[in-house]
Structures are given as structure tokens and as C-alpha cells.
Amino acid sequence: MPSRYCHPEAFLTFVxxxxxxxxxxxxxxxxxxxxxxxxxxxxxxxxxxxTATDSFHAKAGVCRDYAHDTK
Structure with a gap:
């Protein structure tokens, strides 16, 4: 589900x-x-x-970012 920090539509092609x-x-x-x-x-x-999208593009983050990117 989309949230303020995670925009799953940004990953519809990649996944x-x-x-x-x-x-x-x-x-x-x-x-x-x-x-x-x-x-x-x-x-x-x-x-x-x-956001998770920001972290994904940067390929870097902290624990919160890792958690967002596995949702």
C-alpha cells in the first residue's frame, strides 16, 4: 500500500x-x-x-530505509 514514504508504483517495472x-x-x-x-x-x-524511492536511487540509507525498501 502506498504511503508518504513508500510509492510502490515507482517499482512496478523494476520488480x-x-x-x-x-x-x-x-x-x-x-x-x-x-x-x-x-x-x-x-x-x-x-x-x-x-522516501523509499529516494533510498532506492541512492542505493544507501539507514535501518528505516532498509525496512521501507523491503515492503
Whole structure:
């Protein structure tokens, strides 16, 4: 579901291209693995108004950003 910090429509093309037909737990596991490989934990990478889309493009964030990007 969309929220102030997460705009899923921004990922409608990326998710099927990257993860194919996966769903449920298999999809979440692959997404978490992708984030682990491609993101950098950086205390200065985000602020209170940073969205999941911002974090995705920056490939960096803090714990809140990692949580947003796996939803």
C-alpha cells in the first residue's frame, strides 16, 4: 500500500524485471538479498523526509530505509 514514504508504483517495472514471477516469502528473500548486495548503510544518506524511492536511487540509507525498501 502506498504511503508518504513508500510509492510502490515507482517499482512496478523494476520488480518483475529483477525478480520475475516470485511471490510471497521467496520474493521477500530475493528482495532482501538484492538490497544487501546493492545498498550501503550510511548514517548521512537520509533524513526524515527521505522516501523509499529516494533510498532506492541512492542505493544507501539507514535501518528505516532498509525496512521501507523491503515492503
Amino acid at each position: 518483475p524485471m529483477q525478480f520475475g514471477d516470485l511471490s510471497g516469502g521467496a520474493l521477500i528473500t530475493k528482495m532482501a538479498d538484492w538490497i544487501d548486495r546493492h545498498f550501503t548503510y550510511d548514517n548521512g544518506a537520509s533524513a526524515a523526509v527521505t
